[in-house]
Amino acid sequence: MASLRGLLKLGACLLSLWCLPWPVSCRPGHAALTPRQTLVVANGGLPTSMDLASYYMARRKIPRTHLVRVDAGRGHRISREDYREKILGPVLSAIASAGSPSIRCLVLMDGLPVQVDAPPRPAEEQQRRRLLKKEEAEVRRRLKELQKEEASPLRKDLEGRLREIQEALRRMRRPVESAALESELALALIPSYPLGGWVPNPAYVGAGTKGRWTSPERILVVARLGGVPPEALKKLIDRTLQAEREGLKGIAYFDARWPASRPAPKGSRSAYALYDQSIHKAAEIVRNSGRLPVVVDDGETVFQSGQCLSAALYCGWYSVGKYVDAFDWVPGAVGYHIESTRTWMKNLQAEGVAVTLGPLREPYLQAFPMPHVFFGLLVQEGLTVGEAYLGSLPYLSWQMILVGDPLYRPFGK
Incomplete structure (x- = not known):
């Protein structure tokens, strides 16, 4: 992905984001996501997954007919073929059966696979x-055996052959074709995409x-309830609903690396500098909204x-x-840390x-949602977390996931 094409995409992405008004005033496709527009997907082979689905649906008043029971095994990954047959197929059938209002959101229960694998290579290519x-x-x-014989014709022949092999292997490389289950299911209504x-x-x-290569209305909000033990998830659901009823209260913390008034140090990549500025802009949007008091740290270390x-x-x-x-x-807190591993995400939830x-x-x-876009949408009255996430997410069929209740409205009051 570090190709010219990828860098051009990055530039276009950042430019389009940076031109958004302050505060962000646009909304994703539709608004007012409701329980009746939601399907809950659970692993029928895991009692804990089914139990969690029942609990969540009761608490959220999601119709019982909106439960999709799938046979997804117990693995962390699922093949592309099994995904289409065992998960995508049942989900599409349930969407078709739901009628009006149309389904706009999928909530995945703990116990489902996390990754959809790439399609297998043809047998001849594998061989x-x-x-x-x-x-x-x-x-x-053989080259290691001849490492002291620099003038050896055999060594030169072997070095040439090694270059040929490496070039042949390079040509056989593919872009990453595996993706997060959530990110694939967001495109469930799209028959075909690269x-x-x-x-x-x-x-x-x-x-x-x-x-826009297709209508935004065809893209689904998808999130997962998982990552902690089932009983802890139930408590998390209850605390989230409590925060929604009472309105989220507390302090908003934003941790940039450099002051907003000073350019990033020389040698810092421009993309990092732009994301750092986006954190400052997110703090500005939340502060101007009057929702919460805001604290900004602009030192190089984290809080x-x-x-x-x-x-x-x-x-x-x-x-x-x-x-x-x-x-x-506080109950109902929303936390987002930009890093390329799952360490912060898992610990924040725990x-x-x-x-x-x-x-x-x-x-x-x-591929990360820019902070000022995500939080700019989140503080708008009536928007759910799921809508704010989908509206700020640059790419699908990729690696990003949302963990938590997508129907949660932190500022619904």
């Missing part, structure tokens, strides 16, 4: 790749009409232990793979955050 890898290992072994790398999200507010009391909203970076527990979370988001695997920076 050729195995033979090339085997020959490559043999050539390397699997090599990401797909631009038509429901993304920065896409513009010219960049440290004990610094974030009554945390209701949070966005920061980077501290890759190293979570720093600086927070005292410590009590109601909703978080992040990557299943390396997504590349431009």
Whole structure:
């Protein structure tokens, strides 16, 4: 993805986002997502998954007929073929049966696969790749034996052959075709789309009409209730509903790396500088909304232990793979940390955050929702977390996931 094409996409993405008005005033495709527009998908082979589905549907008053029971096994991954047959097929049938109002949201229960694998290579290609890898290992072994014989004609022949093998293997490489289950299901209503790398999200507010390859109304909000034990998930559901009834209260914390008034240090990549500015803009939008008091840290380190009391909203970076527990979370808190591993996302939820988001695997920076867009949509009255996420997500059929109740309206009151 670090190709010219990828960099051009990055530039277009950042430019379109940076031109959005302050505060963000546009909404994704539709608004007012409701329980009657929601399907709950559970693994029928896991009693805990079914029990969680029943609990969530009762608490959210989702019609019982909107439960989709799938046979997805117990693995972390699912093949592309099994995904289409065992998950996508039942979901599409349930959407067709639901009638009016049309389904706009899927909530996945804990116990479902996380990753949809790439389609298998053709048998002939697999065999050729195995033979090339085997020959490559043999050539390397022989070259090691001849490493002191620099003038050896045999060594030069072997070096030439090694280059040929490596070039053949390079030509056989494919773009990443695996993706998060949630990200694939967001495109459930689209019969066909390319699997090599990401797909631009038509429901993304920065896409513009010219960049929409299909109607935003055909893209589904998808999130997962998982990541912590079932009983903890039930408590999280209850705390989320409590916050929704009472209105989210607390403090919004934003952790940038450089002051907004000063350019990023020399040598800092422009994309990092833009995302850092986006964190500052997110803080500005929340402050101007009057929803919550705002605290901004613009030092290079992340917030440290004990610094974030009554945390209701949070966005920061980077501290890759190293979570720093600086927070005292209030019920219904929404936390988003920009990093390429799942470390912060998992820890944020384990410590009590109601909703978080992040990557299943390396997504590349431009795939993250820009903070000012996500939080700009979130503080609009009536929007759900799921709508704010979908409207701020640049790409689908990719690696980003939303964890928590997508029907949650932190500022519904």
